[in-house]
Amino acid sequence: MQYLVSVIHDKSNSGTAEEARAIDEFNNRLRAGGHWVFAAGLADPSTSTVIDGRGEEPVFTDGPFIEAKEHMAGFWIIDAPDLDVALELMADGSKACNRRLEVRPILDV
């Protein structure tokens, strides 16, 4: 199964150099274990734009789509056979990036 792991953060400052090093190390372990799919950090939520293409003409508005105290600062997509493996791996991921994480399964298509 694949899981989206969102990094939950309540401030818009970026991580420290030490956190970045820890994340790199953690990512190398994910690759070595065959769990790596993709990961990225995200720019500040104030830089986002919301698209609504459900009508005839698409409407673009200043984001984020929801005002929240916490937002997604980055994410991983990992491959794990089940939730227990995903949770065990990402407990270390949370330690590495020093943030809380949310793990959510990706629907397979």
Added chain:
Amino acid sequence: MVASLAKRFGDLDIAEEAAAEAFATAVERWPADGVPPNPGAWLTTTANRKAIDRIRRENKRHDKHREALMLTDDAPPEPLGAIDDDRLRLIFTCCHPALAMEARMALTLRLVGGLTVPEIARGFLVQESAIGQRITRAKGKIAAAGIPYRVPSAQDLPARITGVLAVLFLVFNEGYLATGPDTDPVRADLTAEAIRLTRLIRELLPDDGEVAGLLALMLLTEARRPARVSAEGELVPLGEQDRGAWDAALIEEGHRLVRERLDSGVAPGRYQLLAAINAVHTDARDARDTDWSQVVALYDQLVRLDPSPIVALNRAIAVAELDGADVALAIIDRLGDALNGYHAFHVTRAELLRRLGRREEARAAYDRAIALAGNTAETAYLSRRRDDPG
């Protein structure tokens, strides 16, 4: 059977329904065809077939994947020992930390305990539809999020067992001191089910000290149930209970478990200490014979494991017996900030103030306790204490 089907097919709904269909088929066929030579194996085989039929019929998105799995899983029905392993897996799945605590309790009672949805709803005083939804949602999450049917790795096992025991202890407590007005103060169906499931876990994990500790704690608590509510429906405090009405067999079993843990020489965990405290209480023929220094010593150990204000409050109650109400009251008044919303804090304060002859303050504390208490028998007892001049 549900457990082994769940493991094989990775889907609780399919497992439950296939098991039910197999029993229904048996009821239909056995009277006419005669009982097969090995009824258990017959049921398992039938349920397996029903499950496969169901999966084919439902033609789910994961159909191909499941069928591929089944094609490679040609193992014959598993021997009896493996059924226990399946039950253990099921318990760990139902008590998975990724599920909400309420969902864990409902799911465990439904799938491991075999209680019906109406029974669970009565136990927790919740609408049937709410319990049904809770269970459906939890099953949905188990399937969609990939919560595995597996006994956790050795590294995770202690934490996960703690999680399972927490679920069972909550179920027991809900039965033992039922919250909410208009209900029976003690709901024996829930306490009995919690004990049954804890016994099962002890059979499956006989070397785990905390499992033994929780079982002992439940047995020693349950043993006092006959003396716990008076004929008038009031809660009877430990010191005033008719000890002759206690269940001697349960006490004997609880004491045996506590002795076994003491003999093991392994440092006790929280449940073992609570069980030991209960063993001291149930060891005294008369409340006046209680070895309070032993109780305080056990609470001292417990405070080191769990420095929560609630443990400190319970320790203070024992201190009152050993060193006097004034010493205990001084300890308790330091806990006021943390426990102001907790009815037992005000009950304890009221009792100590009463003993010290500070009647006005005691009365105010009883009022506060009554306002916060949810249990009918407890409210009745507290109202009488408040108004009793003695």
